[in-house]
Amino acid sequence: MAVVSGVATLASVSQQRKAFQAQAAQFEEQREMSKLQTGADVIAREQSLFYQLATLSASTAARGGVVSPTEGTQGAFVRGEKKLAANDIRNIKLMGFTQQRNFGLSAAQARASGKSALMSGLASATGTIAGTAMKAPGKAGGYKPGTMKAFGQQLKSEWS
Numbered sequence: 001m002a003v004v005s006g007v008a009t010l011a012s013v014s015q016q017r018k019a020f021q022a023q024a025a026q027f028e029e030q031r032e033m034s035k036l037q038t039g040a041d042v043i044a045r046e047q048s049l050f051y052q053l054a055t056l057s058a059s060t061a062a063r064g065g066v067v068s069p070t071e072g073t074q075g076a077f078v079r080g081e082k083k084l085a086a087n088d089i090r091n092i093k094l095m096g097f098t099q100q101r102n103f104g105l106s107a108a109q110a111r112a113s114g115k116s117a118l119m120s121g122l123a124s125a126t127g128t129i130a131g132t133a134m135k136a137p138g139k140a141g142g143y144k145p146g147t148m149k150a151f152g153q154q155l156k157s158e159w160s
Helices: 002-062 072-134 148-159
Strands: none
Touching: 002 072
């Protein structure tokens, strides 16, 4: 029975490890999606800035003003918009990098949990089999109790 229990433990551990590996792969995929989303958000904010600057220039020109992105009131508006956009882009990147890091840490934790489950299962199965082997009864006129030969004899009698 000890061998059957040990094999069942190893099968269970194998399934746990596969589950942790799948979880790690999922976190890695989420990390990649976060990178793509961050890039898309940065591009969207840059496009918004260009649209805002173009609208500002068109509005000034429609009123008969001089369109100069570096001087006067228009220059102040342009500088202000660029500064706001730069702050937004920095924040978008920071939040994206934080999210990517969290997904990376979660993936590493899942991989470590898989390794831990494997080691724990191997130790448990080995302990079960070894504990039973140490308790194997001896045979009259045969093997000494608690030896591997006695354990082998016990296995033969269980399986026959």
